[in-house]
Amino acid sequence: MSKTWKIIIFSAIGAFVLCCGGGAAGLFFIVDKSTKAPKAAASDFLTALEGGKIQAAYDMLCTDTQANYGPETFETFVAKNPPSAHDFGWGGSYSNENGTETASISADVTFKSGKTSHSFEMLKEGGAWKVCGDPY
Template identity: 85%
Template structure:
């Protein structure tokens, strides 16, 4: 192979690597930006539970989940195994289907019995992000 072809080949490989790296960085930025608000809402929910503020946490549940757990049922559920700390891993996912915004946020939640991974299903309801499904 001639020296010119080697230069062209290595240049093409370099451009390909830069494009792939830039695309990956762009994807990271987009996912991080779109999950920032739902992650903050999930954090507010967990912080309220960790502080013993179950009514505040209950108010951060979406309507469907509130219908599944009344306030007293939710408080009893939390009291059986209250969280004491949490840590969010990178990422999550975001979706907007016909104007319905949802997200899934991964966290590691610490309980008296140990740590557990949980995926918080979030729904934008009334302009605010709410926790839906299994609260934790």
């Protein structure tokens, strides 16, 4: 193989690697930016629970979830197994369908019984991100 062809092949491989790396970095930036606010809201929810601020956490639930868990039921549920720590991994998912913004955020939540993974279903309601579905 001639020296010219080697330069062309290695240049093409280099360009391909740079494009893939740039695409991956771009994807990371887009996902990170779109899930930043819902992840912060999920963290606020867990921090409130870890601090024993049950009413504050309850206020961070979406309307549908509050309808499924009355304040007393929620407090009893949390008292049985309160979280003590949490950690979020990278990413999550975000959707905006017909003006309804939702996100799914994964976290490792530590309880007395151990650590478990949980996916928080988030809904932007009244301009604020709220925890929906199974709170934890």
